[in-house]
Amino acid sequence: GAGVSQSPSNKVTEKGKDVELRCDPISGHTALYWYRQSLGQGLEFLIYFQGNSAPDKSGLPSDRFSAERTGGSVSTLTIQRTQQEDSAVYLCASGASVSTDTQYFGPGTRLTVL
Amino acid sequence: KQEVTQIPAALSVPEGENLVLNCSFTDSAIYNLQWFRQDPGKGLTSLLLIQSSQREQTSGRLNASLDKSSGRSTLYIAASQPGDSATYLCAVLNQAGTALIFGKGTTLSVSS
Numbered sequence: 001g002a003g004v005s006q007s008p009s010n011k012v013t014e015k016g017k018d019v020e021l022r023c024d025p026i027s028g029h030t031a032l033y034w035y036r037q038s039l040g041q042g043l044e045f046l047i048y049f050q051g052n053s054a055p056d057k058s059g060l061p062s063d064r065f066s067a068e069r070t071g072g073s074v075s076t077l078t079i080q081r082t083q084q085e086d087s088a089v090y091l092c093a094s095g096a097s098v099s100t101d102t103q104y105f106g107p108g109t110r111l112t113v114l
Numbered sequence: 115k116q117e118v119t120q121i122p123a124a125l126s127v128p129e130g131e132n133l134v135l136n137c138s139f140t141d142s143a144i145y146n147l148q149w150f151r152q153d154p155g156k157g158l159t160s161l162l163l164i165q166s167s168q169r170e171q172t173s174g175r176l177n178a179s180l181d182k183s184s185g186r187s188t189l190y191i192a193a194s195q196p197g198d199s200a201t202y203l204c205a206v207l208n209q210a211g212t213a214l215i216f217g218k219g220t221t222l223s224v225s226s
Binding site for chain 1: 148150156157158159160163203205210212213214215216217218219
C-alpha cells in the first residue's frame with residue numbers, strides 16, 4: 001500500500017515569507033508526527049496528533065510554527081515569517097497506535113530559507 | 115530531559131565483518147526503542163522496534179537488544195554488506211507515547 005507522502009519535496013523561500021508543508025499519512029493511521037532534521041542538530045520532535053485528541057505541541061520551537069490535521073487525515077505544518085534557522089528537512093510520520101506500532105516516515109520536505 | 119547518545123558517530127568496516135552500534139539513553143522511563151536506517155537524501159526506514167518489556171528483537175542479519183535499567187541498546191549487524199552503508203538512528207519513545215527522541219546517528223560505511 002501507499003506510504004506516507006509529503007509535499008513539496010523541496011521548498012525554497014525568502015526570509016519573512018510564510019510556508020505550508022503537507023503530509024498525507026498512511027490510510028487508517030490515527031497517530032501523526034512532525035519532526036525536523038537540521039544539519040548538526042539531529043532529528044527533533046515538533047508536534048503529535050492522535051485521533052481527535054488535543055495535539056501535543058511541546059516540540060514547536062516558536063509561535064511562528066503551527067500545525068493542523070483536518071478530518072483526522074492530512075496534516076499541514078505552517079511556518080510564518082520564516083527565518084534562515086528554519087532551514088531543515090521536515091519529516092512527517094504516522095502510526096497505527098500510540099505506542100505499540102512503528103512510526104512510518106515520509107521522504108521529507110527540504111526547506112531552504114534564503 | 116531525555117537524551118540519546120550514539121557511539122561511534124562513524125564506522126568503516128570491510129565487507130563480511132560483524133559489527134555493533136551502541137545507543138544509550140538517560141531516562142529509563144521509555145515506552146519502546148526503535149532503530150532506523152536513513153540513506154542520504156531519503157526518509158527513515160524502521161529496522162527494529164523493541165517494547166520496554168522486551169530484551170531483544172531480530173530481523174534477518176540484524177539483532178537489537180535493550181537493557182532498560184542501564185539505559186542501553188545495541189544493534190548487531192552480522193556479515194555486513196556494502197548495501198548496509200547508511201546512517202543508523204536510535205530513538206526512544208517517551209512514556210507518554212507522544213514523541214520519539216533521537217540520537218544523532220552512526221554513519222556506517224561497508225567497503226567491498
